[in-house]
Amino acid sequence: xxxxxxxxxxxxxxxxxxxxxxxxxxxxxxxxxxxxxxxxxxxxxxxxxxxxxxxxxxxxxxxxxxxxxxxxxxxxxxxxxxxxxxxxxxxxxxxxxxxxxxxxxxxxxxxxxxxxxxxxxxxxxxxxxxxxxxxxxxxxxxxxxxxxxxxxxxxxxxxxxxxxxxxxxxxxxxxxxxxxxxxxxxxxxxxxxxxxxxxxxxxxxxxxxxxxxxxxxxxxxxxxxxxxxxxxxxxxxxxxxxxxxxxxxxxxxxxxxxxxxxxxxxxxxxxxxxxxxxxxxxxxxxxxxxxxxxxxxxxxxxxxxxxxxxxxxxxxxxxxxxxxxxxxxxxxxxxxxxxxxxxxxxxxxxxxx
Amino acid sequence: xxxxxxxxxxxxxxxxxxxxxxxxxxxxxxxxxxxxxxxxxxxxxxxxxxxxxxxxxxxxxxxxxxxxxxxxxxxxxxxxxxxxxxxxxxxxxxxxxxxxxxxxxxxxxxxxxxxxxxxxxxxxxxxxxxxxxxxxxxxxxxxxxxxxxxxxxxxxxxxxxxxxxxxxxxxxxxxxxxxxxxxxxxxxxxxxxxxxxxxxxxxxxxxxxxxxxxxxxxxxxxxxxxxxxxxxxxxxxxxxxxxxxxxxxxxxxxxxxxxxxxxxxxxxxxxxxxxxxxxxxxxxxxxxxxxxxxxxxxxxxxxxxxxx
Numbered sequence: 001x002x003x004x005x006x007x008x009x010x011x012x013x014x015x016x017x018x019x020x021x022x023x024x025x026x027x028x029x030x031x032x033x034x035x036x037x038x039x040x041x042x043x044x045x046x047x048x049x050x051x052x053x054x055x056x057x058x059x060x061x062x063x064x065x066x067x068x069x070x071x072x073x074x075x076x077x078x079x080x081x082x083x084x085x086x087x088x089x090x091x092x093x094x095x096x097x098x099x100x101x102x103x104x105x106x107x108x109x110x111x112x113x114x115x116x117x118x119x120x121x122x123x124x125x126x127x128x129x130x131x132x133x134x135x136x137x138x139x140x141x142x143x144x145x146x147x148x149x150x151x152x153x154x155x156x157x158x159x160x161x162x163x164x165x166x167x168x169x170x171x172x173x174x175x176x177x178x179x180x181x182x183x184x185x186x187x188x189x190x191x192x193x194x195x196x197x198x199x200x201x202x203x204x205x206x207x208x209x210x211x212x213x214x215x216x217x218x219x220x221x222x223x224x225x226x227x228x229x230x231x232x233x234x235x236x237x238x239x240x241x242x243x244x245x246x247x248x249x250x251x252x253x254x255x256x257x258x259x260x261x262x263x264x265x266x267x268x269x270x271x272x273x274x275x276x277x278x279x280x281x282x283x284x285x286x287x288x289x290x291x292x293x294x295x296x297x298x299x300x301x302x303x304x305x306x307x308x309x310x311x312x313x314x315x316x317x318x319x320x321x322x323x324x325x326x327x328x329x330x331x332x333x334x335x336x337x338x339x340x341x342x343x344x345x346x347x348x349x350x351x352x353x
Numbered sequence: 354x355x356x357x358x359x360x361x362x363x364x365x366x367x368x369x370x371x372x373x374x375x376x377x378x379x380x381x382x383x384x385x386x387x388x389x390x391x392x393x394x395x396x397x398x399x400x401x402x403x404x405x406x407x408x409x410x411x412x413x414x415x416x417x418x419x420x421x422x423x424x425x426x427x428x429x430x431x432x433x434x435x436x437x438x439x440x441x442x443x444x445x446x447x448x449x450x451x452x453x454x455x456x457x458x459x460x461x462x463x464x465x466x467x468x469x470x471x472x473x474x475x476x477x478x479x480x481x482x483x484x485x486x487x488x489x490x491x492x493x494x495x496x497x498x499x500x501x502x503x504x505x506x507x508x509x510x511x512x513x514x515x516x517x518x519x520x521x522x523x524x525x526x527x528x529x530x531x532x533x534x535x536x537x538x539x540x541x542x543x544x545x546x547x548x549x550x551x552x553x554x555x556x557x558x559x560x561x562x563x564x565x566x567x568x569x570x571x572x573x574x575x576x577x578x579x580x581x582x583x584x585x586x587x588x589x590x591x592x593x594x595x596x597x598x599x600x601x602x603x604x605x606x607x608x609x610x611x612x613x614x615x616x617x618x619x620x621x622x623x624x625x626x627x628x629x630x631x632x633x634x635x636x637x638x639x640x641x642x643x644x645x646x647x648x649x650x651x652x653x654x655x656x657x658x659x660x661x
Contacts, residue, residue: 083563085563089478110568115565116565117562117563117564117565118564118565119565122563122564123560123563125556125559125563126556130556131557131560132557133557133561133575133579134579134653134654134655135579135654136575144566145564148564148565148566180654180655193560196564
């Protein structure tokens with residue numbers, strides 16, 4: 001149990017955000033999650049699928065790290081790996097470290113991992129329509145989550161559940177507790193999922209495309225809510241998306257994933273102003289601009305490589321307009337463009353010119 | 354929820370009416386009872402007296418009304434084959450045995466099928482799952498008459514653990530119940546397994562795991578209830594089947610149940626008994642369906658009518 005959680009638990013339950021947990025006093029900048037060389041492979045009949053193939057990143061308290069990339073590039077599997085919820089028996093974390101406040105999650109036992117899930121790392125899944133169990137009331141599912149970290153009689157648990165719903169701006173939470181998921185709208189359900197995720201005051205939340213399935217009008221509301229919760233609690237968010245607009249709005253830093261690897265990462269502003277990997281450039285070029293009238297929307301030629309049959313060199317090389325022989329032969333090492341901004345591309349190497 | 358039950362009960366009564374019409378029409382369509390019940394050389398006067406005695410001179414709607422009123426009172430007339438016995442009396446005498454046998458058989462199959470099915474899904478593609486598959490294959494491939502004879506041979510004749518037949522004491526029920534339940538285990542188990550596999554892939558199960566809930570609770574609370582709808586449908590059909598159609602098993606173990614009664618009545622052209630048996634079987638089927646419908650609504654709030 002971390003010091004932060006203890007202090008949070010001893011605080012009386014209240015509607016207003018706890019001022020003691022404000023962002024400034026939490027000290028933004030302490031690294032709480034370090035991922036080093038994480039590899040999650042799937043052993044299938046067709047071969048080894050390298051869904052996550054050696055990724056490194058840091059996450060600091062109170063910050064939001066965006067992970068962007070096309071579907072099937074390993075974003076969601078990265079998220080599941082952090083919680084050690086990779087589909088068994090095919091999937092396995094084959095190497096690497098996931099250091100949560102210094103403790104390696106990869107070597108933990110299943111029972112120890114259970115203590116981490118929900119309480120220290122939590123997750124918001126993509127589709128609110130399917131992420132709540134249709135057969136149990138909201139109150140039941142919320143109390144179940146709360147029960148992982150809190151002991152108490154049913155009355156105090158109901159009060160905590162009501163507080164949790166109120167914290168995600170659900171109106172009339174007392175009544176809503178008795179509702180079943182099918183009696184709620186998609187946006188409301190996703191709020192409930194959010195309430196479940198933050199119910200045990202985790203230090204990290206992974207949001208796996210939490211707004212993709214929502215109405216456009218509701219999306220913005222939900223993103224604001226997440227920001228608000230983050231400001232009140234100081235939690236760190238890993239935000240998985242393929243929407244650069246959302247990245248710009250939500251994230252402090254961003255990591256671009258391609259075919260199981262992070263090809264470029266850095267502060268959002270730097271990455272937007274100075275995209276240094278051709279894939280990042282291409283992704284940004286494919287976002288349509290409101291003020292321009294175009295006949296054709298830009299799209300990247302070709303398909304991402306099969307994760308079970310990866311090229312030896314840079315994985316983007318077969319689709320890269322600037323690729324040379326070097327790119328096809330060998331994977332480029334990391335190049336530091338600024339203290340925070342790194343990219344894996346031969347273009348940045350001194351040997352390129 | 355109450356409204357749901359009331360509406361379902363109303364439907365059940367409607368179906369029962371439809372069944373009564375079918376039973377009535379089929380009995381009339383199978384030939385003139387005068388030909389079978391009176392000697393060939395009966396005079397027209399004798400025929401007239403007979404028709405009046407049985408109410409056959411009345412119009413069909415009147416006859417149907419009489420039938421319905423009597424059936425409602427449980428009166429299907431006297432048996433033709435067993436003199437001095439009412440048809441319903443015979444059925445009621447035989448039914449408890451069939452009910453006991455059916456209940457034990459279906460109990461055995463549920464107690465075996467649900468745990469094995471759930472564990473096969475959770476331990477998919479392991480030795481356990483493989484053994485479950487072999488077990489299911491054997492279950493579905495073994496005909497009950499053969500299984501019954503084998504069980505009698507091994508456990509009653511050779512080992513002398515159980516009686517070979519009859520319904521004395523308690524131990525008589527074990528072999529016939531296993532014979533009757535064997536096939537159901539396999540079918541139910543495979544259905545539980547496939548339904549569980551589907552549910553294990555859903556997002557809400559992932560969310561339950563994300564919350565840090567214990568795995569057994571994820572499986573038994575979040576998965577099984579969601580996976581129970583398809584097996585429940587089959588359960589309703591199987592339970593009704595077992596309670597009505599245990600004819601083979603009853604014959605092999607020489608048990609005087611309703612299945613045997615039905616066969617004997619058909620052989621003896623005992624129309625009142627046949628009608629009573631058919632109506633009883635219909636009531637069992639309708640009752641099981643009603644029970645399954647109500648269980649659906651209990652398990653799944655989306656099926657209930659009431660909406661806050």
